[in-house]
Amino acid sequence: PDCLPLQFLSYLGACDRLLKQGYDEGQVEEAMEMFQYSEKKAAEFLRLLAQFNDMGFQQNEIKEVLLLCGNQRERALEELVMK
Secondary structure (H helix, E strand, O other): OOOOOHHHHHHHHHHHHHHHOOOOHHHHHHHHHHOOOOHHHHHHHHHHHHHHHHOOOOHHHHHHHHHHHOOOHHHHHHHHHHO
16 A cells, blocks of 8 residues: 555544644645645744634634735734734
């Protein structure tokens, strides 16, 4: 049988670590795809998403702004407040 590619195992490991931090599975998978499987960028995105969500902003707006601002918290917050 073929071995699983190393990239796939690394992806599974990253997803597992993010899930253990309490993030939703669907959001973890989506974040990993959005950031070309960069665990660091996906983790930052999920952290900010949860933070802005707790502030009462709409999830779809948060995602859009975070992508536009490249996960820059201050810029994203300014954009969200202006909407």
